[in-house]
Amino acid sequence: MSVGAFNGHGVWAIYKFEMARALRTIWQSVATPVITTSLYFIVFGGAIGSRMQQVGGVDYGSFIVPGLIMLTLLTQSIANASIGIYFPKFTGTIYELLSAPVSALETVIGFVGAAATKSLVIGLIILGTSTLFVDLHVDHPAAMIAFLLLTALTFSMFGFIIGIWADGFEQLNIVPALLVTPLTFLGGAFYSIDMLPEPWRTVSLFNPVVYLVSGFRWSFFGQGDVSIGVSLGFIGALLLLCLGAITWIFRTGYRLKP
């Protein structure tokens, strides 16, 4: 029997396998972000919020919700996808994936789809948790979901690339720790970049996370540091960049096949 034009069973097998991995550690997967988010609310919302009541007409506690979700979404997407592809490389089970009749696209749909699903669920859990602390309303729910989805997908792909590139566990952690977390903190997750003096405001515009947080915040409050169109264009470009890199990886067998 031959495999058709699209190996749906193969994609589903990978997706299911990856989701099962998350379910094995369901407690960590859910509890960690909920606890972390609550701590952020207590520290930032409670301590700073008591001195800084509002940002651009929005209550400070509510103002940081999109940034918090973005922070978790980025780190979780990268962590989930990178470990998902790195681990088979580490244990040697990657042989089966390489010998299977699955295309690059199908592999990516399976791994990235599962990683994005997980971070999306966590993002929604954080959103739910935050309603326990602040009054929240979302101006553009459809845009919010779209932003969540696009970001989760893009950064899961980014994580997938890191997982393929990484030669050891240190390298897996180095990009999230040294690049993504600082960029998120400096990307206006907890403040509006309009509050920064020059030249820092302009410097911040080179930080890709600014566009993600800004666009996501717009979907909540109808306002952001940059226009929604620019944000959307930016994340779309990022998505295409990651897709291009992954296509190249599979075409050349980079770090996958000797």
Added chain:
Amino acid sequence: MDTILSLAGVGKTYKSGHQALRSVDLNIRRGEIFALLGPNGAGKTTLIGIVCGTISPTSGTITVDGHDAVRDYRPARAKLGLVPQELSTDQFTSVRHTMEFSRGLFGRAPDRAYIDQLLKDLALWDKRDNKLRELSGGMKRRVLIGKALAHEPDILFLDEPSAGVDVSLRRDMWRLIARLRERGTTIILTTHYIEEAEEMADRVGVISKGELLLVEEKQALMKKLGKREMDILLVEPLAAIPPELSEWDLSLEEEGHSLRYAFDAQAEHTGIPSLLRKLPELGIAFKDLETRKSSLEDIFVGLVSDQREQAA
């Protein structure tokens, strides 16, 4: 002859510059058991990896049942099952789930009855819900075989199936392979155990330093090179072989203390009884006899040294 797998000019040079395979041509017949025999580092695993898609070839083409293994990889790979040498398993997955995963990955719809049967065939039924990390090495090897068979492949590759496996499991595995062959599965195995090739294979390919030295029917190979030798230990040393013994292929060894007779074990008349009658007639007394058969090991050692002499 019905060829199911064909390699033409397949070569591999790794980035380090190491040439693992030099232009291998090989045709595998449908339904046969083919043993790829060679020492460690000969290129056996590289060859299998290239066919199965885990290693990119530097040159050459591979055709699996009419499908190019690179351009037309979907139908080609769907026909192949690979049991790797390393016991690489997902530690936290159960035996049944990992086999179901493999079936899906290779594009087949779930089939519980088939997986159940496979679990029973591999004597894994009692362990079906165990996590892989709870299994012994031998059990893991069975699971890897199960994973490779989960999508009902036409060709099964076994890379060093006996590596790190005890005698009873090795016997089990040989029986399993025999059963698979009866069902029409083509089997290609690599080994550096001569007995394994000798016991199971229909044909043997001898590989060394990335070159396929020869491919022969096992029987023909044994017949062609299956010479036996008999040493006759003499009571008194001989200075020369008496002319009366010229009809036998004899040589004097150990300074005349031993007479060596080379004969063909497959021949109808080995010449042994007549030789042993002739010796007392000539007044030659002997105290002991020793016969040796040249195993695939001898054949292999001979081939490799021939190869080296040619190269020198």
